[in-house]
Amino acid sequence: MGIDQGRTNSFGIVAILCRSIRRSTLGIRPVKSPYAYIAIEGNIGAGKTTFAAWLAEHLGGDLLLEQFQENPFLEKFYADPERFALSVELAFVSHRYRQLRERLGARNLFRQLLISDYSFVKSQIFAKANLPAEEFRLFQTMFKLMDAQIAKPEVVAILDPNAEKIRQQIKKRGRSYEQDMPQAYLDKIAYHYQRHYRYARGSRILWIDTSDLDFVKRKSDAERLTELILAPRKPGVYELKA
Numbered sequence: 659m660g661i662d663q664g665r666t667n668s669f670g671i672v673a674i675l676c677r678s679i680r681r682s683t684l685g686i687r688p689v690k691s692p693y694a695y696i697a698i699e700g701n702i703g704a705g706k707t708t709f710a711a712w713l714a715e716h717l718g719g720d721l722l723l724e725q726f727q728e729n730p731f732l733e734k735f736y737a738d739p740e741r742f743a744l745s746v747e748l749a750f751v752s753h754r755y756r757q758l759r760e761r762l763g764a765r766n767l768f769r770q771l772l773i774s775d776y777s778f779v780k781s782q783i784f785a786k787a788n789l790p791a792e793e794f795r796l797f798q799t800m801f802k803l804m805d806a807q808i809a810k811p812e813v814v815a816i817l818d819p820n821a822e823k824i825r826q827q828i829k830k831r832g833r834s835y836e837q838d839m840p841q842a843y844l845d846k847i848a849y850h851y852q853r854h855y856r857y858a859r860g861s862r863i864l865w866i867d868t869s870d871l872d873f874v875k876r877k878s879d880a881e882r883l884t885e886l887i888l889a890p891r892k893p894g895v896y897e898l899k900a
Contacts, residue, residue, distance in 0.1 A: 691717045691888055693812040693862075694770075695762070697777035699855075700817035701848050702836070703828035709817065709873055710775035712880050713887070719771035722761050728753060735788075736835040743788040747797060751781035755804045762809050778808045779854065787850040813862045815887045816855060820869040821845075856895060863895045871900050 696719075698710040707723055714721035726732060735746040758778055782805075785797045819827070824844060828836050855863050866886060873880035883900050 689717055689884070689888070691719065691771050692890060693888070695772045695774075695809065695811045696813045696815065696887065697774050697811035698815050698817065699777055699780065699851070700819075701824060701844060701851060702839070703824040703831070703844075704817040704819055705827060705868065705873070706775040706817060709880065709883065710773050712873060713884060714773040716880070716884060717771055717773065719773045720761070722757065722772060722774040724774075724776045725753065725757070726750075733835045736839070739788065744793050744797070747781065747785045747788060750784070751797070751801060751804065754778055754781055755808065758808050774811070777811055777814055778805060783850045783854050784847070786854075787846050811861055813864065813887055814855070814858075815864045815866060815883075816851065817868045818865055819867070819871075823869050858895065860893055862891045862893055865895070865897045867897075867899045 696713070698706045698713065700706050710723065711721060713719070729746060729749045731742050731746040731749050735742040754776065755778070758774075761772060761774075782798070782801050785794055785801070789797060821841065821844065825841075828839065855865070864887060866883065868883065871879040871883065873883060879900070886898050886900060
């Protein structure tokens with residue numbers, strides 16, 4: 659499968675899911691969210707985009723998806739990580755910054771609920787995992803200037819399935835450049851997520867074990883996950899089992 663076909667399949671799955679959700683929820687009033695900005699996070703293949711699409715439809719919110727296909731260095735990075743790591747991270751942080759500034763500004767103006775399948779700090783996490791120390795220091799200087807201008811999510815829901823489920827989901831979504839991804843790389847990304855979010859402050863950080871969930875096939879799983887995310891909580895770090 660070529661990379662363009664893989665991308666088409668990925669977005670096609672989300673589109674089909676959204677159409678299915680619209681049919682099943684027709685005439686049903688969206689659930690009220692106590693939070694105005696929710697980010698769905700997690701490792702590669704955790705199910706972020708699929709669940710973010712479901713949640714936005716279920717809550718009647720505005721959906722913001724990362725446009726990874728617009729990064730011209732992504733496929734090159736997977737082929738030659740050392741050569742293209744800085745390029746891929748600079749491209750991602752630049753695009754995420756522009757996208758979030760535009761959408762968060764519009765949300766503040768019209769007081770809309772926003773559901774995204776990433777948070778801005780994702781750029782820092784991946785850069786820390788992928789860049790050598792000197793390049794990361796350079797990246798971090800720029801990131802901090804950008805980060806100060808981006809509103810933080812009230813809730814960051816980190817989907818945390820086990821390694822086997824992540825592998826299954828990566829295979830299922832069919833992006834050709836991900837199929838030979840070393841387990842060591844996925845483990846490294848997981849480590850840096852844990853390192854950052856275990857002690858994060860200011861938001862409600864929800865570590866949710868989703869190993870036993872299938873929120874595409876079982877609506878009850880998606881509803882259970884939604885209940886955990888919307889539950890009133892003070893800012894802090896929480897470990898939850900869906």
